[in-house]
Amino acid sequence: MSLEILIDRIVKSTKHSQEDVEELILKKQQELTNLVSKEGAAYIVAKELGLDLVERKRVEVKVKDIAAGRAFTLHVRVIRVFPAKEYDGKTGKFKVGNVILGDESGSARMSLWNEQTEVLDKLEPGMAIEIFGGYAKENNRGELEVRVGKSGGIKKIEGVGLPEVGEVASTGPKKTCVADFSPGGSYRVKAMVAQLFENEKYYEVCPKCGSRTKEEDGKFNCKDHGEVKPTFSIVVSGVIDDGSGNTRGVFFREVAAKFLGMDMDQVLERRGKLFECVDVLGKEFIFEGRVRQNQMFNRNEFIVSKVEEIDTEKEVEKLIKGFAPE
Ligand SMILES: [Zn+2]
Numbered sequence: 001m002s003l004e005i006l007i008d009r010i011v012k013s014t015k016h017s018q019e020d021v022e023e024l025i026l027k028k029q030q031e032l033t034n035l036v037s038k039e040g041a042a043y044i045v046a047k048e049l050g051l052d053l054v055e056r057k058r059v060e061v062k063v064k065d066i067a068a069g070r071a072f073t074l075h076v077r078v079i080r081v082f083p084a085k086e087y088d089g090k091t092g093k094f095k096v097g098n099v100i101l102g103d104e105s106g107s108a109r110m111s112l113w114n115e116q117t118e119v120l121d122k123l124e125p126g127m128a129i130e131i132f133g134g135y136a137k138e139n140n141r142g143e144l145e146v147r148v149g150k151s152g153g154i155k156k157i158e159g160v161g162l163p164e165v166g167e168v169a170s171t172g173p174k175k176t177c178v179a180d181f182s183p184g185g186s187y188r189v190k191a192m193v194a195q196l197f198e199n200e201k202y203y204e205v206c207p208k209c210g211s212r213t214k215e216e217d218g219k220f221n222c223k224d225h226g227e228v229k230p231t232f233s234i235v236v237s238g239v240i241d242d243g244s245g246n247t248r249g250v251f252f253r254e255v256a257a258k259f260l261g262m263d264m265d266q267v268l269e270r271r272g273k274l275f276e277c278v279d280v281l282g283k284e285f286i287f288e289g290r291v292r293q294n295q296m297f298n299r300n301e302f303i304v305s306k307v308e309e310i311d312t313e314k315e316v317e318k319l320i321k322g323f324a325p326e
Contacts, residue, residue: 004293005184006042012067013059014049021045062105064169066136066144068176068188074131074146076101077162081124084117099123101131101146102168110146111139119154128159138188138286144176177244183293183300190310191242192284198275204230210253234267234274236260240287240302249287249302259285259307284310 010021021042029041051059061072084097097117099110110131112120123129133152136144148154163169176187204213206222213220213230220230236256240249251259257267260278267274289304 002184003039003042004182006039006046008182008184009059010042010046010049010051012065013051013061016049063101063103063108064105064171066108066134066146067180068136068138068144068186070135070185071149071152072134072136074101074103074134075157075159075162076103076129076131077159077165077168078123078125078127078129079107079165079168081120084112084120101129102163102170104163104167104169106169106171108146109139109143110134110148112148116148123154126165128157128162130155130157138176138190142190178240178242178247179244181245181247181291181300181302183291186288186290187302188286188288189240189242190284190286191240192282193238193280194241194246195239196275196278196280197237198278200271200274201235202232202271203235205233207231232268232271233264237301238280240285247291247300247302249289249304251304251307255304255307259304286310 007018007021007025010016011018014021016024024045025038025041028045029038032041032044059070059072061070061074063074063076066072066074078099078101080100082098082100084095086093086095095114095117097112097120099112099120100107101110102108131146131148131152131154133149134146135149135152137147139145176189178189178191181187204215204220205211206213206220206225206228207230208225208228209222210233211222211224212233213222213228215221219227222228233253234256236251236259238249238251239246254264257264260267260274260280262270270276286308287302287304288306288308289302291300291302293299294301
């Protein structure tokens with residue numbers, strides 16, 4: 001884990017500011033007469049603040065602090081339980097059931113899928129539960145909801161210190177927004193394309209495995225497949241903005257093609273006039289990806305791994321059908 005990520009985790013999990021944490025780390029390092037690295041000192045500081053950064057699944061958070069891209073543990077009170085309903089999906093039938101839960105910081109919806117819904121029979125309002133291996137996902141109403149991961153689960157707890165059902169705060173978790181981005185984190189945001197850099201950057205890739213090839217004396221080599229006749233791929237970048245802030249989004253290969261509204265064949269055919277019929281400026285998408293720090297330019301970049309076009313009509317239809325049961 002890099003120092004930036006460590007500091008970020010400590011800041012997010014405690015009430016300390018970035019400056020405070022950096023100072024604590026420096027002090028710790030000096031206290032240990034600089035025998036440990038900054039990273040080492042950061043781990044010690046984290047531990048002293050009660051955080052266990054090694055086991056990410058144990059990061060306990062309050063409802064208002066749940067964020068996409070981080071596994072967490074929640075201690076909450078069950079407020080309402082909605083029975084599971086069966087739906088017909090593209091890939092067959094599926095079941096969804098919802099639970100409203102909360103703590104002193106806020107309330108949220110937890111949605112349970114398929115075999116997970118079996119636990120619904122055992123839950124009732126007023127019960128205190130621990131959700132471990134939980135994660136947050138934005139639902140089709142733009143709210144962050146709690147999901148239970150593959151290695152996660154739900155168990156009954158004593159609930160000492162948790163507010164009673166009527167006393168649970170009613171504010172929900174904040175949605176992730178560009179302003180919250182920090183290096184190392186994974187995020188899902190709804191944002192608009194504010195700028196598209198229209199320079200065509202095609203590069204040579206191995207036709208067998210798709211990895212970037214190295215050029216030597218006009219010959220192209222793949223590290224696994226030796227000399228190959230390369231095919232091409234692209235990288236596209238632009239600025240995305242969600243109202244809270246903006247960042248540079250970087251798109252590779254199929255993700256870039258989808259972002260531009262094409263498939264890879266079209267991308268290759270349109271070389272030299274790639275951006276001619278592209279019209280993404282001002283368009284809204286849901287972007288998923290990771291934030292990394294570009295050392296060379298000293299800026300954050302959002303490496304997008306998935307783009308979803310926002311289909312307004314479909315969104316409305318889903319709301320009308322009441323897809324997500326209340
Ligand atoms: Zn290859």
